[in-house]
Amino acid sequence: RSGLYVRPRTSDHQVVAQVAHEYPSLVKAVLQSGLPVRAVLDAGANAGYSTQALATGLPGSYVVALEPEADNYAMLRLNTRGLPNTLPLRAALWAPGATHVQLYNGTNTHTARQWQFRTLPLAAEADTVGGGSWAARRGQ
DSSP, X not given: OOOOOOOTTSTHHHHHHHHHXXXXXXXXXXXXXXXXXXXXXXXXXXTSHXXXXXXXXXXXXXXXEEOOSHHHHHHHHHHHTTXXXXXXXXOOOOOTTOSEEEEEEOOSSOSSOTTOEEEEEOOTTOOOOSTTOEEEETTO
């Protein structure tokens, strides 16, 4: 597989470096365990660097990659294109019982903030969220 797409002036370079440092030993440990890994959930897949590492390192598994933020999701799709064992979805996980969530950028430590999105539960009556945040209702 050819190189990954990386955005300039973002945290992408940091994420690529972290994945390159951490994921080979993770994949090796999974393979050495002898356990059959048929499916992997990459929740908060960002731009797809971990998804790509898991899909290529565990070719017998199917990797479902969730990423709710639009720009990160677009990158996830680019970086998993051509990997038949991946399913990128613009989606998120959140706590049981929450009917509305907000996509929140919760950092002030990185100048490039694509890496720090979180889902937060909102009050049930909240239908819109200002400031460019993303809100969703369960089941829609």
